[in-house]
Amino acid sequence: MGWHKVKLYTSCAQRACSVSQKKNLLRAIIPVITATLMVIACCYSFYLRRRKVANEQESVNKKRNQGNIAFRLYDSERSVKDLIDSDLFREDDKKGIDVPFFNLKSILAATDYFSDTKKLGQGGFGPVYKGTFPGGQEIAIKRLSSGSGQGLEEFKNEVILIAKLQHRNLVRLLGYCIEGDEKMLLYEYMPNKSxxxxxxxxxxxxxxxxxxxxxxxxxxxxxxxxxxxxxxxxxxxxxxxxxxxxxxxxxxxxxxxxxxxxxxxxxxxxxxxxxxxxxxxxxxxxxxxxxxxxxxxxxxxxxxxxxxxxxxxxxxxxxxxxxxxxxxxxxxxxxxxxxxxxxxxxxxxxxxxxxxxxxxxxxxxxxxxxxxxxxxxxxxxxxxxxxxxxxxxxxxxxxxxxxxxxxxxxxxxxxxxxxxxxxxxxxxxx
Missing domain, CATH: 1.10.510.10 (Transferase(Phosphotransferase) domain 1)
Structure with missing residues (x-):
């Protein structure tokens, strides 16, 4: 009988200790959870505030841009002009060109290696050839004379400017090629010439x-x-x-x-x-x-x-x-x-x-x-x-x-x- 009392007492003591530990654990966890929730709430509040500010700034910028289109276009024009006025047409300059690059190998194949039978005419900056690409697409290819200072300037002007111009009464630039001393411009083919x-x-x-x-x-x-x-x-x-x-x-x-x-x-x-x-x-x-x-x-x-x-x-x-x-x-x-x-x-x-x-x-x-x-x-x-x-x-x-x-x-x-x-x-x- 005495043994059973001791055992019961021990069991009650263990349960009381377990309850006490749980309470202590909860006391420790609750502040952490509360702090975490507060941090999340602050972050979310900060995010909403930043988003609101960003939306307001975007609205302001939109209005400013709408009222200042000329300035933005001038800034774009200035970067193009700086490129045109530069002394050299560098490899990095290709990134700003809006028409595709054609490799020399494809152009040679399209013109039968610049055959005289493909020649359309001779301009002040070099000959113009007719090129036929896979699928039957016909293109006029202006081959700028090597060593011509004017030819280089013409090339820089046309490849940058014409690529940005779109009108039914302006010839369309379809591509360009720069390989070694070769500089070529590819235009839509005009069957009736000039x-x-x-x-x-x-x-x-x-x-x-x-x-x-x-x-x-x-x-x-x-x-x-x-x-x-x-x-x-x-x-x-x-x-x-x-x-x-x-x-x-x-x-x-x-x-x-x-x-x-x-x-x-x-x-x-x-x-x-x-x-x-x-x-x-x-x-x-x-x-x-x-x-x-x-x-x-x-x-x-x-x-x-x-x-x-x-x-x-x-x-x-x-x-x-x-x-x-x-x-x-x-x-x-x-x-x-x-x-x-x-x-x-x-x-x-x-x-x-x-x-x-x-x-x-x-x-x-x-x-x-x-x-x-x-x-x-x-x-x-x-x-x-x-x-x-x-x-x-x-x-x-x-x-x-x-x-x-x-x-x-x-x-x-x-x-x-x-x-x-x-x-x-x-x-x-x-």
Whole structure:
């Protein structure tokens, strides 16, 4: 009996000790759990607060960005411009290019190792070849001449600028290649080549009826308007001419050759250079004589192209035996005599719309006026060409009216005596 009491007492004591230990354990755990929960609550509260601040900042940034798009675009333009102005086109620069890289091996296979049968033409910076890739895709490949400083500049300009431009009247850059001394640009293939190959060929020009020519003029104007005003980057082409306008299978015009183009940032619309580059016959007088160029410089070149398209003759090769006049001067003479319709290319006389033709003559002469402040912007040009009811202003006498005489042409050491003579000399050099 005594033994059972001892055993019962011992059992009760053990249970009491166990309960006491559990209580002590709970006293120790509860603060830890409470502290942990408080830390979690604080972290979650901090997360919510940071998220709220982040959302508010994102909203502020969104509003700021919406109200300051021009600044962001200018910053983007500045980085592109820095790349273009750099001395070398480094390997790291490929990261900023928005078109694919083609290896030399694939290009050699596509052009039959640059076979003469694949050659489309020869430009100032190198030959252009037709390439056919697997699947039948046709691409025009411009192979820049090695060792040409201008070729390198053209390459950097085109591969960076054109990749960022998207418009139906601008040629599309599809890719590029840099391997060793080889630098190549890959464009969409234009089966009808350039505008000048049709316009100044007395056999092919008959394929350009009036409707096609008017659509070409309007398309070029719309392409320039995009470059000057509607694209993310404001571009001055600086070398617009009939040979830099390509024609697709439906004879739609596409502006190409951006090697001499200049990009403007922010609200900049004009600049000056000491190195005048471009093609004589299409250069505005303020650019040719003073190195000053702007959107009006492209407008001047466009005016020359318009007069060439409707007349069918090149400004550089124009000659009238009875008059020492440039094409611009001849167009002006007919205009002031009320005989502007006589400027029409004889091959389109039957298909010509007289009202549209006279509108083109008027716009062309407005664009080639001597003072750039008198010349219209491309937005005005597009409006005047596209509206049958638009009131067009009367043009003033254009630049480069009189060509240099034969006697003065033979005396290359004679210094021009006046600004007009200098302008005539430049015109003759075209």
């Amino acid at each position: 505008l000048d190959s049709f316009l100044f060929d007395r056999t092919l020009c008959v394929l350009l009826n009036w409707k096609i020519r008017f659509d070409i003029i309007l398309g070029i104007a719309q392409g320039l308007l995009y470059l000057h005003q509607d694209s993310r980057l404001r571009i001055i082409h600086r070398d617009l001419k009939t040979s830099s306008v390509l024609l697709d299978e439906e004879m739609n015009p596409k502006i190409s050759d951006f090697g001499l183009a200049r990009m403007f940032g922010g609200k900049q619309t004009e600049a000056t250079t000491t190195q005048v580059v471009g093609t004589y016959g299409y250069m505005s007088p303020e650019y040719a004589l003073d190195g000053f160029f702007s959107v009006k410089s492209d407008a001047f070149s466009f005016g020359v192209v318009v007069l060439e398209v409707i007349n069918g003759k090149k400004n550089t090769g124009f000659y009238q035996s009875e008059h020492v006049l440039s094409l611009l001067g001849y167009a002006w003479k007919l205009w002031i005599e009320g005989k502007a319709l006589d400027l029409v290319d004889q091959t389109i006389r039957e298909t010509c719309n007289a009202d549209e033709f006279l509108r083109c003559v008027n716009v062309g002469l407005l664009c080639v006026q001597e003072d750039p402040s008198d010349c219209p912007t491309m937005s005005n040009v597009v409006f005047m060409l596209g509206s049958e009811t638009a009131t067009l202003s009367t043009p003033k006498q254009p630049a480069y009216v009189v060509r240099r005489s034969l006697s003065s042409a033979t005396s290359s050491t004679t210094k021009p005596k006046s600004l007009n003579e200098l302008k005539s000399t430049i015109d003759e050099g075209r």
